[in-house]
Amino acid sequence: xxxxxxxxxxxxxxxxxxxxxxxxxxxxxxxxxxxxxxxxxxxxxxxxxxxxxxxxxxxxxxxxxxxxxxxxxxxxxxxxxxxxxxxxxxxxxxxxxxxxxxxxxxxxxxxxxxxxxxxxxxxxxxxxxxxxxxxxxxxxxxxxxxxxxxxxxxxxxxxxxxxxxxxxxxxxxxxxxxxxxxxxxxxxxxxxxxxxxxxxxxxxxxxxxxxxxxxxxxxxxxxxxxxxxxxxxxxxxxxxxxxxxxxxxxxxxxxxxxxxxxxxxxxxxxxxxxxxxxxxxxxxxxxxxxxxxxxxxxxxxxxxxxxxxxxxxxxxxxxxxxxxxxxxxxxxxxxxxxxxxxxxxxxxxxxxxxxxxxxxxxxxxxxxxxxxxxxxxxxxxxxxxxxxxxxxxxxxxxxxxxxxxxxxxxxxxxxxxxxxxxxxxxxxxxxxxx
Amino acid sequence: xxxxxxxxxxxxxxxxxxxxxxxxxxxxxxxxxxxxxxxxxxxxxxxxxxxxxxxxxxxxxxxxxxxxxxxxxxxxxxxxxxxxxxxxxxxxxxxxxxxxxxxxxxxxxxxxxxxxxxxxxxxxxxxxxxxxxxxxxxxxxxxxxxxxxxxxxxxxxxxxxxxxxxxxxxxxxxxxxxxxxxxxxxxxxxxxxxxxxxxxxxxxxxxxxxxxxxxxxxxxxxxxxxxxxxxxxxxxxxxxxxxxxxxxxxxxxxxxxxxxxxxxxxxxxxxxxxxxxxxxxxxxxx
Numbered sequence: 001x002x003x004x005x006x007x008x009x010x011x012x013x014x015x016x017x018x019x020x021x022x023x024x025x026x027x028x029x030x031x032x033x034x035x036x037x038x039x040x041x042x043x044x045x046x047x048x049x050x051x052x053x054x055x056x057x058x059x060x061x062x063x064x065x066x067x068x069x070x071x072x073x074x075x076x077x078x079x080x081x082x083x084x085x086x087x088x089x090x091x092x093x094x095x096x097x098x099x100x101x102x103x104x105x106x107x108x109x110x111x112x113x114x115x116x117x118x119x120x121x122x123x124x125x126x127x128x129x130x131x132x133x134x135x136x137x138x139x140x141x142x143x144x145x146x147x148x149x150x151x152x153x154x155x156x157x158x159x160x161x162x163x164x165x166x167x168x169x170x171x172x173x174x175x176x177x178x179x180x181x182x183x184x185x186x187x188x189x190x191x192x193x194x195x196x197x198x199x200x201x202x203x204x205x206x207x208x209x210x211x212x213x214x215x216x217x218x219x220x221x222x223x224x225x226x227x228x229x230x231x232x233x234x235x236x237x238x239x240x241x242x243x244x245x246x247x248x249x250x251x252x253x254x255x256x257x258x259x260x261x262x263x264x265x266x267x268x269x270x271x272x273x274x275x276x277x278x279x280x281x282x283x284x285x286x287x288x289x290x291x292x293x294x295x296x297x298x299x300x301x302x303x304x305x306x307x308x309x310x311x312x313x314x315x316x317x318x319x320x321x322x323x324x325x326x327x328x329x330x331x332x333x334x335x336x337x338x339x340x341x342x343x344x345x346x347x348x349x350x351x352x353x354x355x356x357x358x359x360x361x362x363x364x365x366x367x368x369x370x371x372x373x374x375x376x377x378x379x380x381x382x383x384x385x386x387x388x389x390x391x392x393x394x395x396x397x398x399x400x401x402x403x404x405x406x407x408x409x410x411x412x413x414x415x416x417x418x419x420x421x422x423x424x425x426x427x428x429x430x431x432x433x434x
Numbered sequence: 435x436x437x438x439x440x441x442x443x444x445x446x447x448x449x450x451x452x453x454x455x456x457x458x459x460x461x462x463x464x465x466x467x468x469x470x471x472x473x474x475x476x477x478x479x480x481x482x483x484x485x486x487x488x489x490x491x492x493x494x495x496x497x498x499x500x501x502x503x504x505x506x507x508x509x510x511x512x513x514x515x516x517x518x519x520x521x522x523x524x525x526x527x528x529x530x531x532x533x534x535x536x537x538x539x540x541x542x543x544x545x546x547x548x549x550x551x552x553x554x555x556x557x558x559x560x561x562x563x564x565x566x567x568x569x570x571x572x573x574x575x576x577x578x579x580x581x582x583x584x585x586x587x588x589x590x591x592x593x594x595x596x597x598x599x600x601x602x603x604x605x606x607x608x609x610x611x612x613x614x615x616x617x618x619x620x621x622x623x624x625x626x627x628x629x630x631x632x633x634x635x636x637x638x639x640x641x642x643x644x645x646x647x648x649x650x651x652x653x654x655x656x657x658x659x660x661x662x663x664x665x666x667x668x669x670x671x672x673x674x675x676x677x678x679x680x681x682x683x684x685x686x687x688x689x690x691x692x693x694x695x696x697x698x699x700x701x702x703x704x705x706x707x708x709x710x711x712x713x714x715x716x717x718x719x720x
Contacts, residue, residue, distance in 0.1 A: 030566045031579060234559070241563040295555040300539075304547055307536035314518065314534050315548035315598075375538035 075395035085271040092279040097341035099386035101361040104333030112374020113169040117176030122338030123353025124184040130194035130348035151335025155328035193349035206343030209277035220262040228255035290379035306375035367417040446474030456503035477638040479652035486658040496528040497521035527599035537584035589620025
């Protein structure tokens with residue numbers, strides 16, 4: 001409402017303050033005038049501020065990034081093939097299906113709720129796709145739509161049961177885990193396993209479609225440019241509003257960093273088959289969900305409900321609507337994940353969505369930094385978490401280790417992630433950053 | 435016993451007028467025939483013992499539960515408040531005792547929660563600019579609006595909660611025990627804030643158990659006792675003892691007895707001291 005130039009001396013600068021004080025304050029952005037505010041100066045200051053944030057428990061994605069680096073170093077020492085381009089391409093494709101399910105899990109975790117039935121729902125969706133497309137001869141788009149719609153209806157049912165009867169989501173979705181597994185078996189019928197034709201585009205999409213090298217580089221450059229442009233526009237608007245703005249050098253450094261972080265993996269994957277279309281879809285879903293969570297009123301209300309339901313309700317947020325939409329999105333993402341998994345396997349069977357799908361999806365979200373206590377986490381948690389889970393899985397497979405060991409190690413990593421979550425929460429509380 | 439010192443004509447307009455409000459919860463008659471007038475530019479304190487019906491009356495105004503009998507008129511027109519949205523539409527903003535802030539969100543997000551600016555996407559820049567404007571108007575001392583609310587002190591959190599109630603440009607602000615959990619300095623800050631709300635021409639309804647706070651900022655005191663009106667006073671011409679008497683319903687009450695007991699014991703000590711004084715010289719004699 002006031003620009004610094006027209007601001008009367010701000011709080012604390014009483015009338016008796018020397019005029020120089022007022023002049024000095026007026027030259028500072030409106031959000032940096034409080035003398036108690038510790039401001040980082042230069043690159044060293046930024047690094048120190050970052051260290052301080054980490055010590056106070058505001059660790060964000062740091063543990064998972066460090067964990068990922070450790071995992072990759074260890075496995076590449078044990079088996080040099082682990083970091084080969086071929087293996088990493090496979091890794092990205094394995095990430096896509098469960099990662100998509102995990103995006104939905106992040107959403108329910110943000111509300112402080114859980115969905116234990118995503119595995120069954122993804123299996124059911126795969127079964128619906130295979131039966132309607134192969135056995136009933138429906139057109140593929142209709143089959144896909146039917147699968148997604150099934151997921152949406154299931155989520156709506158969960159949301160209704162939760163908001164209407166107040167049954168804990170843990171119990172509702174545990175019932176769903178059993179119920180929809182049964183429905184999946186019933187839909188598949190006596191056949192048990194249905195192969196999806198290899199020449200259908202869903203299988204082609206999941207197994208064979210890779211971006212041409214040039215296109216992957218173009219996308220990387222466009223993403224970095226879009227990121228820079230967005231930072232630049234925000235900085236200009238903040239400066240115009242009399243608020244502190246990110247300096248241009250910082251924008252350039254950040255954008256170049258993003259360019260490298262995206263460009264180097266793209267180049268490395270392009271040494272063999274390249275960036276899979278299915279993996280790109282997963283990345284796009286993560287970025288789009290991140291946009292909705294951070295930039296829209298709906299996203300803000302998701303965080304608010306996760307932080308304090310009563311506060312959200314009193315401030316006029318449609319809490320029931322938030323729960324319904326989030327449960328619906330979660331089950332729909334689970335259905336989409338089931339479709340992608342079926343496409344990659346070129347089949348739907350009684351084991352679709354079974355085994356470790358469910359727990360991998362939930363573990364990925366938690367490992368990636370979505371808090372089980374609600375209100376903290378981002379869409380990128382799904383991406384980081386699933387990279388960790390699939391790296392472990394892929395590394396152990398390369399070492400010819402039995403799935404028994406794989407389960408135990410994944411379990412241990414999940415436990416570690418939850419401990420880190422609880423510890424950082426405790427530290428945040430004691431440092432007043434909860 | 436309804437003691438009433440007729441208040442002089444208040445400065446502002448009559449914004450909200452409650453007449454004969456009744457409310458019962460099952461067999462309990464929580465409110466009986468309550469009258470309350472709220473004027474703009476005036477701080478009215480609602481006082482009473484626990485269970486006097488203060489919170490129930492506030493909840494009726496906030497739309498948490500509707501009254502069973504009586505009328506509410508707003509600017510002379512009879513209105514009904516059936517839900518929180520009705521209350522908001524009448525320009526009533528309520529700051530609850532538990533503040534209802536989202537600890538995981540920053541100050542800006544909390545201030546605009548449920549009323550974010552912008553169409554498709556949230557306009558963070560405009561929201562931050564307005565947040566600073568609002569906080570400056572209230573002379574609030576918040577170091578940064580981009581830190582989670584969890585890291586603020588009790589007084590700062592109360593400030594954020596009060597500032598949030600002003601986002602919708604209300605005409606009436608209801609504060610439920612705003613100083614209950616605060617230290618001396620923070621209490622003073624909140625009382626300053628209440629005075630600034632009055633200067634802006636808002637009607638303020640203040641619920642408090644702290645008579646010092648009430649006498650410091652309120653213009654008028656409305657006393658409730660056992661769900662009934664039990665007196666209405668102009669702060670300027672009422673004593674602490676009169677308010678306590680109206681709250682407890684008797685001039686002989688626990689508070690006065692306690693005060694009397696202290697006076698008595700002080701007298702006794704003084705008497706004893708005088709006694710020893712007179713005796714001392716005797717001991718000195720040998």
